[in-house]
Amino acid sequence: MSGRGGHIEIKNVSKIFARPDLNSTLVALEGVDMEVRPSEFISIVGTSGCGKSTLLRIIAGLEAATFGGVFCDGEPILRANPKRGLVFQENSLFPWLTVRGNIAFGLHATGKYRENAGLADRLISLVGLSEFANSYPHQLSGGMRQRVSLIRALAVSPDVLLLDEPLGALDSFTRMNIQDELLKLWRENGNTMILITHDVDEAIYLSGRIYIMSPRPGRISGEITLPMSYPRNRSSSDFVEVRNRILKKLNFAREEREDYNL
Amino acid sequence: MNEKTASATSGAMHLMSEANVQSRAPTLWELRQIEAAPKSKSRLAADRAVAALPLVMGVLVIAQYKKAPNAGNAVATDTYAYFIALLASAVLAMLVASFFSKKAYARLLEKAPLYTAGFLLFALYDYATLKTGILPLPYFPWPDRILNGIYEDRALLLDCIKNSLILLFSGYFAGVAAGLATGLSSGLSARVRYWVMPLIQILGPIPSTTWLPIILIVASSLFGGSVFLIALGVWYPVTMSSMTGVLNIPKVNFEVARTLGASRARMLFKVALPAAMPNIFQGLTQGMSVACTALMVAEMMGVESGLGWYINWQRGWAEFAKMYGAVIVICITFTVVNFALKLIKRRVLRWQEERAD
Numbered sequence: 001m002s003g004r005g006g007h008i009e010i011k012n013v014s015k016i017f018a019r020p021d022l023n024s025t026l027v028a029l030e031g032v033d034m035e036v037r038p039s040e041f042i043s044i045v046g047t048s049g050c051g052k053s054t055l056l057r058i059i060a061g062l063e064a065a066t067f068g069g070v071f072c073d074g075e076p077i078l079r080a081n082p083k084r085g086l087v088f089q090e091n092s093l094f095p096w097l098t099v100r101g102n103i104a105f106g107l108h109a110t111g112k113y114r115e116n117a118g119l120a121d122r123l124i125s126l127v128g129l130s131e132f133a134n135s136y137p138h139q140l141s142g143g144m145r146q147r148v149s150l151i152r153a154l155a156v157s158p159d160v161l162l163l164d165e166p167l168g169a170l171d172s173f174t175r176m177n178i179q180d181e182l183l184k185l186w187r188e189n190g191n192t193m194i195l196i197t198h199d200v201d202e203a204i205y206l207s208g209r210i211y212i213m214s215p216r217p218g219r220i221s222g223e224i225t226l227p228m229s230y231p232r233n234r235s236s237s238d239f240v241e242v243r244n245r246i247l248k249k250l251n252f253a254r255e256e257r258e259d260y261n262l
Numbered sequence: 263m264n265e266k267t268a269s270a271t272s273g274a275m276h277l278m279s280e281a282n283v284q285s286r287a288p289t290l291w292e293l294r295q296i297e298a299a300p301k302s303k304s305r306l307a308a309d310r311a312v313a314a315l316p317l318v319m320g321v322l323v324i325a326q327y328k329k330a331p332n333a334g335n336a337v338a339t340d341t342y343a344y345f346i347a348l349l350a351s352a353v354l355a356m357l358v359a360s361f362f363s364k365k366a367y368a369r370l371l372e373k374a375p376l377y378t379a380g381f382l383l384f385a386l387y388d389y390a391t392l393k394t395g396i397l398p399l400p401y402f403p404w405p406d407r408i409l410n411g412i413y414e415d416r417a418l419l420l421d422c423i424k425n426s427l428i429l430l431f432s433g434y435f436a437g438v439a440a441g442l443a444t445g446l447s448s449g450l451s452a453r454v455r456y457w458v459m460p461l462i463q464i465l466g467p468i469p470s471t472t473w474l475p476i477i478l479i480v481a482s483s484l485f486g487g488s489v490f491l492i493a494l495g496v497w498y499p500v501t502m503s504s505m506t507g508v509l510n511i512p513k514v515n516f517e518v519a520r521t522l523g524a525s526r527a528r529m530l531f532k533v534a535l536p537a538a539m540p541n542i543f544q545g546l547t548q549g550m551s552v553a554c555t556a557l558m559v560a561e562m563m564g565v566e567s568g569l570g571w572y573i574n575w576q577r578g579w580a581e582f583a584k585m586y587g588a589v590i591v592i593c594i595t596f597t598v599v600n601f602a603l604k605l606i607k608r609r610v611l612r613w614q615e616e617r618a619d
Contacts, residue, residue, distance in 0.1 A: 060521055061520075061521075062517050062520065062521070079520075080517075080520035080521045080523075081521075081523070082521065082522055082523035084521065085521060085522075086517070086518070086521040088514055088517075088518070091512075091514070092514045092515075092518050094515060094518070094533070094536075094537070095537075095613055095614075096536040096537065096539065096613045097536075097613070098613075105519070105522055105524075105532070106522035106523060108528075108532075109519070109522050109523045109524040109525070109528055110522070110523040136612075136613045138613075138614075138615045152522070153521075153522075156522060156523065
């Protein structure tokens with residue numbers, strides 16, 4: 001599963017949803033520009049409903065942008081592709097497959113199962129779930145399920161891994177553990193990582209660059225580049241200062257919206 | 263009261279300490295024992311008596327049958343006595359086992375009232391027919407006559423079971439295949455649904471047996487016609503359930519499959535089909551009961567073999583005992599078929615969270 005980092009370019013993307021029941025439209029994203037270089041780890045933070053999930057789904061190829069262009073390694077993104085793996089927030093495992101079956105699904109689908117015999121089991125032991133290889137998702141805890149979702153996406157060696165609040169529904173201890181596992185996996189494989197989160201600490205702990213989004217319509221309202229040093233100390237003064245800067249920007253975004261409404 | 267409770271509690275304590283010594287959590291069975299309300303001595307003795315009740319009742323049934331005088335000059339063979347003896351010895355085996363295993367005892371205790379009632383029913387029916395003639399022949403043959411009727415015609419009945427099952431499963435599997443094809447495709451594609459839905463809405467409410475007179479005329483072979491009839495009856499519930507099943511699949515399953523590179527065929531067979539399975543099995547179960555009904559109607563109306571035909575044929579000879587016998591054989595056959603379906607369902611849906619039922 002030697003992933004090669006993919007290069008993502010988002011050029012002036014807008015997404016407008018039809019709302020036939022209200023006979024109206026909704027602008028979810030407006031003029032988003034973004035670039036993620038190969039093997040970079042970036043986060044997108046913002047309040048609920050700021051369009052960050054929509055943006056991720058457009059990068060994944062599950063939604064089409066209304067205006068603008070989205071490119072992966074220079075090629076326009078038209079549909080979903082196993083080069084760009086996606087990890088959902090929760091309960092996205094196939095309930096009828098065991099842990100091993102879930103992880104093997106992508107290997108079978110991409111025809112990589114034969115040449116990667118034993119990969120599923122290696123990945124399972126990597127996240128410490130060997131005991132549960134033959135368990136069904138409903139028999140696992142929330143944290144275990146998210147670990148399985150993570151390695152299921154990684155099994156097909158994606159160039160880009162898209163993480164849609166993958167730890168949002170977990171308790172804080174499990175979350176910190178998986179954050180460390182995530183960092184380890186990233187540094188071993190060198191995939192490009194795009195993480196959506198509303199947890200500012202998580203974004204700072206994990207990423208090299210953070211985009212801040214503001215809602216209605218969803219826009220990029222700020223960008224913060226962090227020095228490349230891992231592991232990060234969650235209680236260091238720099239960490240706290242960055243957190244304050246981001247929170248201020250998020251607040252500022254809200255005030256600006258209120259101004260706009262006046 | 264205090265003393266009794268204390269002794270029962272110490273029993274529970276004993277169980278708990280035993281579990282502690284083995285340094286493991288108690289099994290479900292042990293936990294039930296620990297949690298169970300303590301029973302008084304008289305209650306324990308009453309339980310013993312209840313456990314022995316089915317056996318006593320069974321022996322009484324045989325005694326009544328052999329010793330009590332028959333009404334008129336009715337003759338009865340020993341077949342019924344052997345049959346009851348067989349049931350009674352099964353109960354005896356459970357009783358013996360209950361002295362060696364607490365689990366077997368608990369199971370017997372739970373079922374004992376039911377078994378006793380069963381024997382009681384036999385006794386009452388025997389009394390009302392053979393012994394007194396309150397329920398007269400030929401409409402109410404006593405059990406001995408029914409058993410002898412089944413035994414006499416055993417070769418023919420076996421052949422009928424075989425023919426019925428061949429017809430049942432030919433129609434059933436044809437209907438399931440057709441139902442899955444229309445159901446899954448209309449679940450997955452709005453365009454297919456557009457054309458299939460009106461067809462379902464028109465054909466669905468018509469009981470499939472309605473078509474029988476037409477099929478009897480049009481079909482080139484009665485067997486083929488009956489297969490079609492059964493298949494039509496199965497097709498509707500399987501179509502509906504598999505379509506509903508697919509429409510209810512959470513979208514995220516398909517999205518995950520797309521990001522993992524699944525082809526359309528994989529999406530259909532490895533995502534839509536297994537995800538819709540819980541719904542599909544509802545249709546399969548419902549379809550089986552429709553199929554059994556259609557089978558009986560087809561065999562009584564036209565097909566010249568099978569259990570439905572056998573009942574009708576024996577009616578022609580006014581052989582009521584054999585008609586009742588056929589009903590019993592049909593009951594056993596369909597029970598076995600439905601049990602097999604249930605086992606398959608449990609196996610296929612083992613990934614589901616366990617339900618209380």
